[in-house]
Each structure stands twice: as structure tokens, then as C-alpha cells.
Amino acid sequence: MSVVARGPRRHPAPGRAGADVDPAARPDPRAAPATRLLLAGAALYGLVCAAAALGLVPAGTGRLADATLGNVVELGVLVALTRRARRSRGSDGYWTLLAVGVGAYCVSEVAFDVAEAVLGRGVRDVTGLELGYVVGYGALLAAAVRLVWVGARRWRVGYVAEALGILLITVALAQEYVVHPLVAGGRPSALVASWVTLVVLDALLLAGSVVVAARSGRAWWLPAAGFGLLTAADTTFTVVSLTGRYAPGSGVDAIAVAGLTLLGVAALRIRTPSAASGRSRLSIVVTPAVVLPTGFGLLVVDHVDRLSGSAVWLTAGACAAALVRLVLSQSELLELATLRREALTDDLTGIANRRALLADLERRCAADAPFALAIVDLDRFKEVNDGLGHAAGDELLRQVVGQLLQAAPEPAVVARLGGDELALVLPGTAGEAAVADVVAVHAAMVRSYVLLGHRVHVAASLGVASFPVDAQRPSDLLRCADIAMYEAKTLGGAVCAFGTGEAGAGRTRPSLTLMTQLRSALGLVEAADADCGQLVVLFQPQLDLARDAVCGAEALVRWDHPELGVLTPAEFLDEAERHGLMGHLTHHVLDRALAAAAGWPTRSGDQRLRLAVNLSATNLLDVDLPARVAGLLHRHGQDPGTLVLEITETVLMSRSPRTRSVLEGLRALGVGLSIDDFGTGYSSLAYLKELPVEEVKLDRSFVADIAHDDRSAAIVASTIWLGHRLGVRIVGEGVETARTLEVLRGLRCDTTQGFLHSRPLVADEFERWLAARRAGVGTAP
CATH class of the missing domain: 3.20.20.450 (EAL domain)
Incomplete structure (x- = not known):
């Protein structure tokens, strides 16, 4: 501090509460060697698969690498996820579910590798070995839901409807334009449905991981990329398998191993993302906006060219879920609007409260248009409360506010700062014109009021400050108007403008004493005190x-x-x-x-x-x-x-x-x-x-x-x-x-x-x- 008067120093806002749902799950300093080992194994496996595909190594090397090195890398990923799940606290079970999902996925992978080694060819039928995939994807989806909707339990029905709508419309499209044509071409329906379902689930996992990454920071694009590679691997596998071109050790599994490796690296290197802090209006209506037009489009296609019965029922279910989401969205928006209005409204008088006034002043200052602010303080309000009771005081405030609203020129804003202190904002006017308007308002509100059968005469003190003449920030403007209001009080109830006369000079006796002592310290007058x-x-x-x-x-x-x-x-x-x-x-x-x-x-x-x-x-x-x-x-x-x-x-x-x-x-x-x-x-x-x-x-x-x-x-x-x-x-x-x-x-x-x-x-x-x-x-x- 120096000679210039300064306001309080601004400090950076503290970190948002709950910014890290999993504070114990910080990057482990011992994770770097494990990360390098995992990446090295995945890279070696990928090189071997590439060499096998190019014919640079003996036949069967790719199948052997898939059955050994590929499974070793997957086991390393499982170990990394399990280790992270044991360390995590407060992450709502995300890492545990991820470890369970990847573990079940790996069980089916190993089972298929063993079956292919025994048969000497790829497995082309539904055999029950896919059970691990089913359990794994169930756990992975549960993990994604916990991350995407962590802390969002209040409107759980709406979120379930949203997820159901997306799932059903996706399955309907896959059923009609992927599964149905393949089955019609002579491929086993169970086999087609199982592999297409995996691709659909992959796409849903990818969408959820992208949402988490967009909300939680750059590091969380690692698992998003991992799920992206898994989606690519399962899509490629489905195509080559259903077309009869799949051969064990062909390198397709290398893509899936790379995706799992990224999940393991993520478990070793990053934190759990932050809890959801709320959703925008746009995000609430995204699902209905996507599902309903798509569903109606499918139903129109059904009218012209008949769809399969299952696709029609799935589409109808998706549209119903989207309509439920839309109805609930409107309810949520109305509730949020009500909460916002209540947060900005004074309970007693129904006018704007202090929070709303400060927000209004911020907007007006940013717009850089002149306006005036008047602080209104009722004189002897405490006597009304003490003599007639708080109910009479509350009624007086309501009547005074009503009088203010009638007397204030349009489009003035009336707010209650607290107690018996009110504020009046006069847009488009400043200086003497604003003072004239406030004087008129003062004359209208200083009158007799009937309170619980008693007639009480009320006076008021008003202080006026103008933007940008007196101050350029809301806090400074309030201070200036407050100083002028105190000066008005010293005059026995009147209207004073900041900067005229000796506004503020008679606020308190201690202030006057202090300034008299300052004059003495400056040598302007002889010291009245000894020191x-x-x-x-x-x-x-x-x-x-x-x-x-x-x-x-x-x-x-x-x-x-x-x-x-x-x-x-x-x-x-x-x-x-x-x-x-x-x-x-x-x-x-x-x-x-x-x-x-x-x-x-x-x-x-x-x-x-x-x-x-x-x-x-x-x-x-x-x-x-x-x-x-x-x-x-x-x-x-x-x-x-x-x-x-x-x-x-x-x-x-x-x-x-x-x-x-x-x-x-x-x-x-x-x-x-x-x-x-x-x-x-x-x-x-x-x-x-x-x-x-x-x-x-x-x-x-x-x-x-x-x-x-x-x-x-x-x-x-x-x-x-x-x-x-x-x-x-x-x-x-x-x-x-x-x-x-x-x-x-x-x-x-x-x-x-x-x-x-x-x-x-x-x-x-x-x-x-x-x-x-x-x-x-x-x-x-």
C-alpha cells in the first residue's frame, strides 16, 4: 500500500470443491517403469504381428504371438487396472468396474485363443466363449455410466430414459441395416447378432469416454483413444469374421491389444475425473433432438418399405424414451428457472435481492451506459420493530416497496439489500437529473402508513451516486451511494448526491476525530491532544x-x-x-x-x-x-x-x-x-x-x-x-x-x-x- 487508496486485494478463487473425486488416486511415482514396460510389450507384439502380416517371419508366428505375447500384455493391463482399483478411494467404483470388465474381456480372449489353437482355425460359431465379452461389456458400460453421470442422481429417471433412447435407436439401426441384411445373406443370426452387438456397445463406450474426456481434461483422452481402438478392432473383426476371411494371428487382435494398453496406461498415469457440475440447456435436449428425428425417419421408411418387426418395436421404444426425456427436460428447466428466480428474489417483498442487484450493476457497468444508484434507508425503523413487533416492521417494508415501485420512473429497478435498506437503480440518467428523480421518489414514499391498526409516519434517507461520474465498479458505486446516504441521515432525512457539499463528512464521530488527528499529524492545525x-x-x-x-x-x-x-x-x-x-x-x-x-x-x-x-x-x-x-x-x-x-x-x-x-x-x-x-x-x-x-x-x-x-x-x-x-x-x-x-x-x-x-x-x-x-x-x- 502507498498513498493511493486501494480496495481489498483480489485473490484467485479457491479450487472448486470436489474438483477431484478421487484425491487419493494421484499418479504413483513408481508408475513410470510399469508404464514403459507395458508400452514396450504392446510395441513388441505389434511389431511381430506386422512382420507376420508382411511374411517376414515364419508362418504361424502371428498366431503364436497372439496366444502368448498378446495375452501377456492383456494380463499386464489387467494388473495395472486392479492395482489402481485397490488404490482408489471415492471414485464411485469406476476403476473396479473397469478392471472387472477388462478381466472378463481377457477371459474370452484367452478362451478363443485356446479354441483356435486346438481347432487350427478361427471359431466361426456361437459357442458360449463369448460370455466373457458379455460380462466385460456390462461392467465397462457400468463404469462409463458412473463417470458420465457421477453426482447426477437427482434426476435419475431422465438419465435412464436418455440412455435407453440412445441404446434402442442404435440397436434399431444396427438391426435393420447390418444384422438383417447379413442374416438374409445366409449367415447365422446368433453369430451376426453377437458380433454386431459388440460393435454397438463399443460405440456407446467410445461416446461415453469422449464425454468424460471433454469434461475432465487432456489426460482423459487416453482411455477415449483406447475405446476408439477397441471399437475399430471389433468392427474389423466383425467384418472379416462374417465374411469368412478371418484367420488367427492375422494382426486384427493387435488393434484391440493397443486399445487395452491405453486403458492400462491411463490407470497408471491419470486421476479420476471431476464430478459433473451441472449440464447446459443444450445437452439436456441433445438426445430428443437426435433420437426423435431418426426414429420418425425409420417409421416413415417402414411405411414405404416395410422394416423388420424388431426394428419397428425398437424404434418405437426409442421414441417413447426420447419423449420421456423431453418432458422431464422441460420439468428440469422449469425447476431450475424457479430455483434461480428464488435465489435472486427477496422472500419478504418479492423484489430483487442483493445478489440480483450486484449482477444487474455488473451488467450495466459492462454496458458502459450512464445510470444512477440510490440507497434508501428508513429512519427509525428499529422503533417500529421494537414498538409494534416484527410483523409490523415486515408490513412496513412491503408497503414502502409498493410505494417505491409506483413512484419510481420506468424502467427503474428496486431491490432490497437487507434489513430496512433498499436500492433504486435509474437507467439512462445521472447527475442532477437522477437527483431530481430521486427527490420525487423520496417525496412519494415519505408519508403515513397503517400498520396493524396503527398509523405511523415514516421518513427516509437517500444517497445517490452516478455511473460513470462517481464510480466505475459496482462495489465503488455502492460505497459512494452509501456515503451519500449517511450524509443524508445527518441532515435528518433527505436526499444527498455523492460529491456534493461535504458528503460523508459527518458519518461518525470517530471518523471526525481521526481526521482531526490526521490534520494535526500533517501540521495543518495545532494538536488538540497531547500526541x-x-x-x-x-x-x-x-x-x-x-x-x-x-x-x-x-x-x-x-x-x-x-x-x-x-x-x-x-x-x-x-x-x-x-x-x-x-x-x-x-x-x-x-x-x-x-x-x-x-x-x-x-x-x-x-x-x-x-x-x-x-x-x-x-x-x-x-x-x-x-x-x-x-x-x-x-x-x-x-x-x-x-x-x-x-x-x-x-x-x-x-x-x-x-x-x-x-x-x-x-x-x-x-x-x-x-x-x-x-x-x-x-x-x-x-x-x-x-x-x-x-x-x-x-x-x-x-x-x-x-x-x-x-x-x-x-x-x-x-x-x-x-x-x-x-x-x-x-x-x-x-x-x-x-x-x-x-x-x-x-x-x-x-x-x-x-x-x-x-x-x-x-x-x-x-x-x-x-x-x-x-x-x-x-x-x-
Whole structure:
């Protein structure tokens, strides 16, 4: 913190609860050798099969490799899945089901290999050896369902209908256009149905794995690719088997082994995906949108060219399931809409609540159209509650809200913030016009109300703030309107606009006392108390990364209060701004900082260390500021080029001609200008183009996370690149770890500042710190 008043620092949102359903199932550090061994076995098996197909090895080698090496690789996959299933906790049985499914699949694979070895040819009939496939695919489908719909038990009937619709329409298409033609061609119906069913189940597993991968991250494309290879293998096997061209050891099984290998690698290397966090409106209606047109199309075909009876019944069942899904989807959407409306509505009055108001303000600020916000507070509301009971208080609120809705001009928004505090949003108006509308509303609502047989006269205090004149963010706008409302209360119930008169000056007696003491600490008045404390200027070093040397320091102010202890800027700067003390405070800090900097040693030759001092919004409205700064530089014998004045983005957003004139005057003086907290405003790039700045300070909310947050690192890297292209120096503030420093160094950041180098120090400590660093003795205390 420095001279400029700042809002609370923004921190990255904590990770989403439940982001990893299986926190115990983290990648095993011992998994790398097992993964390499599994991949090596699969690769060797594939090479042998390829060599056999090309005739590069003796006849029968492919069949032998399939019966031995292929089964060994499948056994390795089963071991990997079983091991993962034993380690997993909280994954809803996914890995266990996957291990059971692959195990049953492998049993049938081995059974077929043994039968083919005995018969000396491929098995072309249904023999019961397919039972392992049936059990295996049942378990695999159950695993897919648990992943795709984990946490989705609330509307289970709808999900069952959705799955049933997809399954039935898929089976109907396969029955009519695959099974029926093949059976009609003389192939055994049981054999055709069994192998086509495997392909259909493969396709469903592939679709489910793709859904999981799209939701859970890149690593989960491994099992998706595995199921894709299984689908390709079973499809190829079905075609060659039903056409009579299948021969054991021909290499078809190598595709299936490759798919299973990817499942084993996935078990060794990745985590369980996150739980479903909800579905979009589009995803809810996808199944009806696909199944119903397909089903109706099949029924139309049946009308022209008769389909098989089973295909017709399957299609009818699919359409019925899709209709159930559609009806349930409408019910879910209506329920969600109701829940959303209830979450944004005040229970007592039926108007918007605080959450809805904040969302509305965010939208209006983003639209960049003028509007006004009024905070309404009922005077002596507590007396109504205490004297007539809470039921009377509730009735009063309902009647006041009704009066507000009648009196407010269209399309105003009325919301309840809590208790007896209401809010009124007036779109399309600001300034004096908004105040006039609010005065009319105030006149209409200040009247007598009948509560439980008692007539009660109610007064109200209203504070008005306008966007974008008074503030540009919802939180700041609410604060400004709240300050104006407190000023209205001091007047006994009226309407006050923020920024007129002495809004906020009479909020509380402690505030007035504190500001009187601040005036004394600044030497503006004689101290009423024996000791009002003193303002202390601290210095935090800034390091030039290219030279690995100190290049300057930022001046930071603290108030050593005799009763309250050391106060940070956040605890008194807002009040100082409202009481018109920022000009005096900035002058005081500049004077003390320049006096201390006059004694600093030069960096190299005659080049002095830079001194950074913050300016506030009111400083930039002072047309005499350039002359004052010039006087202080001359007084302390300082070169203007050694002074850098920092301005926050929120100060610049008003784009006031007066502010622009002050900035140009400072730049003409030779003083450097820096944009502080860069990246937290709304039009950052425009400032670099339009304003005469030579330095940008990256906000600590980005810098602190660059070592472990790719998004923050990307923002910082692109900002540094852009700044260098525009000839602007980049300062990274909030550097607290060596890793953060190394990342910034790698991104070619010019200067860094933070606790890693030193905490803010008083002038004497800073000079000792400088001397110790140059002598290589130590660092700051």
C-alpha cells in the first residue's frame, strides 16, 4: 500500500470443491517403469504381428504371438487396472468396474485363443466363449455410466430414459441395416447378432469416454483413444469374421491389444475425473433432438418399405424414451428457472435481492451506459420493530416497496439489500437529473402508513451516486451511494448526491476525530491532544533484473497512531480523500521521500536511484500539482528523471481533460509516470497508447500466481512483450518467492519488488540495507 487508496486485494478463487473425486488416486511415482514396460510389450507384439502380416517371419508366428505375447500384455493391463482399483478411494467404483470388465474381456480372449489353437482355425460359431465379452461389456458400460453421470442422481429417471433412447435407436439401426441384411445373406443370426452387438456397445463406450474426456481434461483422452481402438478392432473383426476371411494371428487382435494398453496406461498415469457440475440447456435436449428425428425417419421408411418387426418395436421404444426425456427436460428447466428466480428474489417483498442487484450493476457497468444508484434507508425503523413487533416492521417494508415501485420512473429497478435498506437503480440518467428523480421518489414514499391498526409516519434517507461520474465498479458505486446516504441521515432525512457539499463528512464521530488527528499529524492545525502520532514514510527496494542491482524504491506511508497502533493506508486514506486531505498528505510524503532520497548513493556513475510515489484521484485534479512537484525537486536538489509518480488504472478511467492536462504537465517536467496495479481496470491497453507513461506495474494478483497458474503466466508474459514493444518498462510487484522471481527473469521483466527482496524499511534501515547489499554482507531485516 502507498498513498493511493486501494480496495481489498483480489485473490484467485479457491479450487472448486470436489474438483477431484478421487484425491487419493494421484499418479504413483513408481508408475513410470510399469508404464514403459507395458508400452514396450504392446510395441513388441505389434511389431511381430506386422512382420507376420508382411511374411517376414515364419508362418504361424502371428498366431503364436497372439496366444502368448498378446495375452501377456492383456494380463499386464489387467494388473495395472486392479492395482489402481485397490488404490482408489471415492471414485464411485469406476476403476473396479473397469478392471472387472477388462478381466472378463481377457477371459474370452484367452478362451478363443485356446479354441483356435486346438481347432487350427478361427471359431466361426456361437459357442458360449463369448460370455466373457458379455460380462466385460456390462461392467465397462457400468463404469462409463458412473463417470458420465457421477453426482447426477437427482434426476435419475431422465438419465435412464436418455440412455435407453440412445441404446434402442442404435440397436434399431444396427438391426435393420447390418444384422438383417447379413442374416438374409445366409449367415447365422446368433453369430451376426453377437458380433454386431459388440460393435454397438463399443460405440456407446467410445461416446461415453469422449464425454468424460471433454469434461475432465487432456489426460482423459487416453482411455477415449483406447475405446476408439477397441471399437475399430471389433468392427474389423466383425467384418472379416462374417465374411469368412478371418484367420488367427492375422494382426486384427493387435488393434484391440493397443486399445487395452491405453486403458492400462491411463490407470497408471491419470486421476479420476471431476464430478459433473451441472449440464447446459443444450445437452439436456441433445438426445430428443437426435433420437426423435431418426426414429420418425425409420417409421416413415417402414411405411414405404416395410422394416423388420424388431426394428419397428425398437424404434418405437426409442421414441417413447426420447419423449420421456423431453418432458422431464422441460420439468428440469422449469425447476431450475424457479430455483434461480428464488435465489435472486427477496422472500419478504418479492423484489430483487442483493445478489440480483450486484449482477444487474455488473451488467450495466459492462454496458458502459450512464445510470444512477440510490440507497434508501428508513429512519427509525428499529422503533417500529421494537414498538409494534416484527410483523409490523415486515408490513412496513412491503408497503414502502409498493410505494417505491409506483413512484419510481420506468424502467427503474428496486431491490432490497437487507434489513430496512433498499436500492433504486435509474437507467439512462445521472447527475442532477437522477437527483431530481430521486427527490420525487423520496417525496412519494415519505408519508403515513397503517400498520396493524396503527398509523405511523415514516421518513427516509437517500444517497445517490452516478455511473460513470462517481464510480466505475459496482462495489465503488455502492460505497459512494452509501456515503451519500449517511450524509443524508445527518441532515435528518433527505436526499444527498455523492460529491456534493461535504458528503460523508459527518458519518461518525470517530471518523471526525481521526481526521482531526490526521490534520494535526500533517501540521495543518495545532494538536488538540497531547500526541497525535506521526506519519512515517517507508521504502521498499526495487531490483533491476538485468543488472541484478537495486535501481530504486517505492515510498509507502504508515501512520504511527498513539492509540490505534500503526495504521496502513487502507485504514485512513479513504477518509482523508473524503475530507480533502489527500493534497496535503501527498505533499508531505513527497517532501519526506525526496529528502531521504537526496542522501542515497548513486547506482552507477552519476545515475541516482529512482523514487516511486503514488498519486490519488484528487491529486490529478490539482492543476498546480506540476508546479508543486517542481518546487519540491528543486528544494531537495533532485533530478526530475529520478522521480516516478504512480497512478492506478481506476483513477485514469474517467479520462477527464483536467487529469490529462495534469499528467502532461508532469511529463513535461521530466517526471516519470507509471500505471500501478496494471490489469485490474477495464481499458488497460488504451492507457499505454494514449497516456505519456514510461512504466507499468503488474498487479500482484497476477505476479503471485505465475509459478503455478498458466493463465496468470500467459497474461504476465504477453503484457511484458507488449510493454517492451511500446518502449515501456515493466515492474513486477508482490514478488515473495524465488520461483516467482526466476519466472519473471525468464519472461524478461525489467524490475521486481516484493518481500523476497525486502519488506518496507524506514529511511535509515533502507540506507543500511543498500550498503549491506552492495558490500555483499546481508539482506534487509
